[in-house]
Amino acid sequence: MFYHGGCLCGHIRYQIAGQARDPHTCSCRFCQRHSGSLTQMWIEFDEEQVVWNGEGGMPTLWRSSETSCRAFCRICGSTLGAIDDTPTLAIAVGTLDNPDQPELSPHYHTFKDCRPAWWSLNDE
DSSP states (O other): OEEEEEOSSSSSEEEEESOOEEEEEEOOHHHHHHHTSSOEEEEEEEGGGEEEOSTTOSOEEEEOSSSEEEEEOTTTOOEEEEEESSSEEEEEGGGBSOOOOGGGSOSEEEOGGGSOTTOOOTTO
């Protein structure tokens, strides 16, 4: 299986070989601020499965914690993912060219307690 995606302006592009794992949503404050949304959706891969093949190469990184960096396009500012110090790379599902694939359906939601008090979902 191959996935393709990139940033809003197209400067950063990627290709991923392999099955997506751990599809989930997160509402932690890091994800909220990085994405500009109350919830971010992630899928994970090993770093060696991801090839940054756009003219911009690898995205710009910002160290967001002791174990992870947030990845974004230095041109348009698009959130692309999170790269852990371990070989795990999480891709923001919204950056995929084709995010409408059944295997990308989230299995769980983390940091529900960080959502605003007015947020209520039927899944609770």
